[in-house]
Amino acid sequence: xxxxxxxxxxxxxxxxxxxxxxxxxxxxxxxxxxxxxxxxxxxxxxxxxxxxxxxxxxxxxxxxxxxxxxxxxxxxxxxxxxxxxxxxxxxxxxxxxxxxxxxxxxxxxxxxxxxxxxxxxxxxxxxxxxxxxxxxxxxxxxxxxxxxxxxxxxxxxxxxxxxxxxxxxxxxxxxxxxxxxxxxxxxxxxxxxxxxxxxxxxxxxxxxxxxxxxxxxxxxxxxxxxxxxxxx
Numbered sequence: 001x002x003x004x005x006x007x008x009x010x011x012x013x014x015x016x017x018x019x020x021x022x023x024x025x026x027x028x029x030x031x032x033x034x035x036x037x038x039x040x041x042x043x044x045x046x047x048x049x050x051x052x053x054x055x056x057x058x059x060x061x062x063x064x065x066x067x068x069x070x071x072x073x074x075x076x077x078x079x080x081x082x083x084x085x086x087x088x089x090x091x092x093x094x095x096x097x098x099x100x101x102x103x104x105x106x107x108x109x110x111x112x113x114x115x116x117x118x119x120x121x122x123x124x125x126x127x128x129x130x131x132x133x134x135x136x137x138x139x140x141x142x143x144x145x146x147x148x149x150x151x152x153x154x155x156x157x158x159x160x161x162x163x164x165x166x167x168x169x170x171x172x173x174x175x176x177x178x179x180x181x182x183x184x185x186x187x188x189x190x191x192x193x194x195x196x197x198x199x200x201x202x203x204x205x206x207x208x209x210x211x212x213x214x215x216x217x218x219x220x221x222x223x224x225x226x227x228x229x230x231x232x
Contacts, residue, residue, distance in 0.1 A: 009156035014147035061124035068122030077105035119189035
């Protein structure tokens, strides 16, 4: 019954060993990263860039946050942009997918250059890991969409609700990043408890982020909870 319900609005997975393998790799990586975050072994960026630094003596290459973030998002953005030339959208659904990916990563790059005010740094190992994840996920999703050409669409059409949710999510994300940037003046690198909009609620969505704020601020609101305790 559950499978039948899902098939009413979800495309069947295209018959591709590559897509299946990448899906397994992505899921495994997400699970591993999630458990690592719970154990306090964070990817080295943003507020976590120097948390639990290794004591083995191995030198870590540190990048500025601006440089690291640009490396994170640019390959995925270029992949989405190039897809319009290499695999021109054949229908409205594929046009939506290519456009959504390009817009998403363009917004991220725009924020890095003109919105965010960084205080920490990034370790090259983490930059490469995250960048490859974004790039491979973007390429895999577009390839899967290409293989889905000609497959009958599900009975329930969620394109237009999806467009609405994408626009709300993207604009809301940009707005809250703008609010965060206003917490710091020029040259200010201090962390503060975010306020305004729905930030106070949304900042608690990440278990690791909430735990970090609790350790840094004695007056952090105790009623801000993670969406899924110990995970997200």
